[in-house]
Amino acid sequence: MIGAAFYIAAFIAVLATVMVITRYNIMHALLYLVVSLLAVAVVLYLYGAPFMAALEVIVYAGAIMVLLIFFVMMLNLGKESAAQEKLWLKPRIWIFPSLLCIVLLGELVFLVLQNHQPVSEVKMVNPKEVGIALFGPYILAVELTGILLMAGIVGAYHLGRQKEKTLHRFLENNQS
Amino acid sequence: MILHPTTAGMLLAGVLFVLGLISILVRRDIIFMLLSVEIMLNAAGLAFVVASSHWGTADGQVMFIFILAMAAAEVSVGLALILQLYHQFKTLDSDEAAKMNG
Numbered sequence: 001m002i003g004a005a006f007y008i009a010a011f012i013a014v015l016a017t018v019m020v021i022t023r024y025n026i027m028h029a030l031l032y033l034v035v036s037l038l039a040v041a042v043v044l045y046l047y048g049a050p051f052m053a054a055l056e057v058i059v060y061a062g063a064i065m066v067l068l069i070f071f072v073m074m075l076n077l078g079k080e081s082a083a084q085e086k087l088w089l090k091p092r093i094w095i096f097p098s099l100l101c102i103v104l105l106g107e108l109v110f111l112v113l114q115n116h117q118p119v120s121e122v123k124m125v126n127p128k129e130v131g132i133a134l135f136g137p138y139i140l141a142v143e144l145t146g147i148l149l150m151a152g153i154v155g156a157y158h159l160g161r162q163k164e165k166t167l168h169r170f171l172e173n174n175q176s
Numbered sequence: 177m178i179l180h181p182t183t184a185g186m187l188l189a190g191v192l193f194v195l196g197l198i199s200i201l202v203r204r205d206i207i208f209m210l211l212s213v214e215i216m217l218n219a220a221g222l223a224f225v226v227a228s229s230h231w232g233t234a235d236g237q238v239m240f241i242f243i244l245a246m247a248a249a250e251v252s253v254g255l256a257l258i259l260q261l262y263h264q265f266k267t268l269d270s271d272e273a274a275k276m277n278g
Contacts, residue, residue, distance in 0.1 A: 006181075010188045017192055017215060021199035026207055033211060040192075040222055047185060047229040052240050059244050060218065064251050071255050072207065075262060081205070084269075088204045097201035105194040112186045122181050123232035133234040134241065141238075145245045152249030159256035162263075 006046050013039035024082045024089070026072050030065060037061040051127035185226030192219035206261065206270045210254050217247045 016036035023029040037060045045053040134142060179187075196215030203209055221243040228236025258268070265272045 006184060010184070013188065014191055014195070017195045020211065020215070021195055021202070021208075026205070029208065029211060033215070036192075036215075037218065040218060043185070043188065043222065044225050047181070047226055049225045049229065049237055049240075052225055052237055055241065055244060056218075056221075059248065060214075064214065064248060067251060067255065068207075068211070071258075075259075075268075077268070081268065085203075085205050085208075089202070094198075094202040098198050101194050101198045101201065104197075105190060108190045108194070109187060112183055112190065122229045125228055125232065125234050125237055129234040130237045130241075133238050138238050141242060145242055148249050149245060152252050156252040156256040159253065160259055 006043065009039045009042040009046065012036075013043065024085045026077060026081070027069070030069050030072065034061050034065050037065070046122075048122050048124035051130060182226055182230040185229075186223060189219045189223035189226065192216075192222065204269055204271060206258055206268045209270065210251065210258065213254075214247060214251065217243055217250075 013036050016032045016039060019032040020029045020036060023032065037056060041053045041056040041061070044056055193216050196212045196219060199215065200209050200212035203212065221240045224236040224239040224243065226236075228234065228240075261273055262268060
């Protein structure tokens, strides 16, 4: 079952993610991240979750990435910030955390390869079952997610608001 | 070596998660840290969907939807916080905000 399509998509996902974490320029990193998310969407499709693959493309690669890209464009970060990032990212800084994380990854791979489950093929779970589960036993969690999203909207509005500049009368008159 | 599909999917999720973890430890730029959190959340969602297809139940995919909604809420609040930080310090260096001037 697990064929060449999975390996190609997985390879693209890992490669694009490596490119994301090694870029100095934030815009290049964002574009590579979109590629990575699209590759993950292909993997989700191969695992019998076509609806989740569509959601990954629409919400992650579509909405969240566009939000980040517009945000970066709004801040107008230029060459200076990339140069600064280059200055920060010395091997002395990144080599030790990376080594620790790679040890963790080795442990994880070892544990995953350890288990000997009875062989079962990938099972297709169609969106209808997901919908029934979502609005059946998980209805409380759906409502909580709605509250979370509303809290997100209110929080983003409150935090993103600019403080009104209060100028002295004299300065106001001078400016106008 | 022939990998079982569930094993392969879990390995991919683990690799992506660790890449995100490395990025969040190594980077100083705060937008990159937010991106790393996105990578890690995405890897966790992938693991849920793989498990869902292993057992043939819908629970993992339901969790994926919740993770998606949470990521959207998280990124909007995070970007608003970064905006405030940028206006206050004129930089995206996370070390600038290390001290709380309470």
